[in-house]
Amino acid sequence: MTDETAPTPETAPTTAPAPDASAARTAPDAKKKLILNLFEMNCVGHITHGLWRLPGNHRREYTDIRYWTELARLAEQGGFDAVFLADVLGTYDVYRDSPAPALLEGIQAPANDPMLVVPAMAAVTEHLGFGVTASTSYEPPFAFARRMSTLDHLTGGRVGWNVVTSYLPSAARNFGLDDQIPKEERYARAAEYLDVLYKLWEGSWEDDAVVADPIADGLAPGSGVYTDPSKVHTIDHDGRFYKVVGPHLSEPSPQRTPVLFLATASPTGVEQAARNAEVVFTGGRAVARVAEATRAAAVEAGRAADDVRFIVQAGVITAETEEAVAEKLALYESFASEQGALVHRSVPFDAPSHDPATTVREALVAEGRLEHPGAASLPLDITVGELIASVDEAWGGAFFVAGTPTVVADEIERWLDEEGIDGINLRQYHSYDTLRDFVELVVPELRRRGRVREAYVPGETLRERYTGGGPRLPASHPAAAYRR
Incomplete structure (x- = not known):
């Protein structure tokens, strides 16, 4: 688990949906579908450093709600699964022993809260999901549990949580500590933090606790019953790091526990991911090793090997001709x-x-x-x-391609079939051009090849879309042990 990434939009024309999206998802001979997320952060400069200066780039509008609603509309038109939002809780101040270089160039500073843009994006979409990065190191779990349940309610079950422990020393100092919490303790805190959340999300309220009967007899004659008190429980957690009585303040949301992302490539992170993660965000040429180790550890933890999906950060620069691709790549690189x-x-x-x-x-x-x-x-x-x-990870590596839509689709298919990944977090070079290019040029080609759905399944939660299962965590997940 790390701070915000894996280890080391104007509106486009609407694509016409197919009449039945579920058939392709469930067909036994269907090709592996690409999990398709847009990689974002509530800041001016996320991963592609310096490119906020590009002509026509809307990144400076990140403080405007219309930036986020436009991104969301365009991503949904392209069949994206989710917008994956990174975050940090401090400034990058190691280089030259100062936050000044980061502030000078807008390197993930200033940065706003990722959670607060989700309701705005959800309000203008019906299907798009949202992955929110939040740390286990500095905020008590009880308040965080309520905020995530609130988002799950407001989005109709379209939210996930990227579980991180925060690695920036400046983040620790912002929360009253003299230095960074040692890594082993951060992971121990995270493990207990998750247990507290599982108790709140999965065990505190029984499925039928909410009666919502305005005319039934309740505690007093003639009163209605909203909640049956006998089916709401304290959790009485008393652990090494946290003491939480409960009960959870939110009634059960569509997914109860949001989809669980973890970003890792370390052995300790693999162990945590094997126990908890539904989607692992990893990267580089270690993907196959991380996936193999995580699947094996998941089986040892009582889960199925395919309970975990693997996504990587990917860079895609495309245009209709190779000449246009070369021009675009040269322009982008000139601003890096x-x-x-x-x-x-x-x-x-x-x-x-x-x-x-x-x-x-x-x-x-x-x-x-x-x-x-x-x-x-x-x-x-x-x-x-x-x-x-x-x-600078933006211009190469195992998951970067610059080419025409056919070239890009060929490479993405290779990633799926040979590298063994399940999906990508699409890195943005230009907002909204990177997303628009992918939606208008690459998605149609991937759909022709059976790699991206033709349409969303109405009412589907983010977990159902990612896993093909139900809206709640499966019985094999450790959180299920806390259910009543």
Whole structure:
């Protein structure tokens, strides 16, 4: 589990839906369908650093509710499953020992609350889901449980939670701590936090606790009965980190527990994901290893190997011709910020000031920062030039493609069939052009190949869409143990 990502819109024409979307989902010989999420953050600069400056880019309008409603409408027109919202609780202040570079370039700062844009997007859509990143490290679970239940009610069961523990030291200082909580303790807190939430969401209210009968006899003659008190229970949790009596304040929502995302590639994270996650957000060339390890651990935990789906952050730049693709790629790259990538990666030394042929180790020694906590995550034996070229994840890697719609669809099919992923979080280079290009050019090609649904299933919850099961967690999930 990490802070906001996996380890290391104008309106387009409406696409006509097919009359029956469920047949393709349930056909035994159907090709694997792509889980399709839009990767977003309530800030001016998310992943593609410097590109908020692009001509016509609407990213600076992130504080305007119309930005979010336009994105949502366009994503739903393209059959997207969800908008996946990242978040951080501090500033990136390791590079040059200051938050100034992040603030100067808008590197995930300023950043607003991801939860508050969900109701606005839900109000202008019927099917689109929403994944919200929220940390287990700093907020008591009782209040968070109510907010997520509220979102699940308001969206009709279209919400998920990306469970993170927060890795930025500045986040810890913002919540009254002197330094970051040690990783092992953060994961222990997260495990107990989830148990508290499962008790509140799954066990506190019985399924038929809400009677909502305005004329039935209740506690006094002639009074109506909204809730049967005998079917609402305290949870009386008294653990190492949390003490919560309950009961949960919200009546049962459509999914009760939101869809559970975890972002990880670490062994400890894999263990947590195997026990809890329905969708794992991972990345790089470690996807197959993480998926294999997580599925095996899920079976050991009493779940099925296919209870967990795997999604990656993906970059797609497309146009109708190769010439147009090349022009667009060159334009986008010309606005990319080298410093922004170093800030986001929390590189603990002034890389551009060193000879590109110098090794990272030599540069750290020269600055007296070899023992800096941030140095532990760096490859020490590559050159500074190689480090600078590798830190910006927006322009390459295992899940990046720039090409015509046919080329893009070929590559996405390869990711599904050879890399073993289940879906993508689509990285945005330009708002709304990246999303619009994908909706208008790539989605029709993927639909022709049977990789994206022709239409949504009316009334379907986000969990049903992702898993093909019911709206609630299956009996094999540990949360089910708390049901009455």
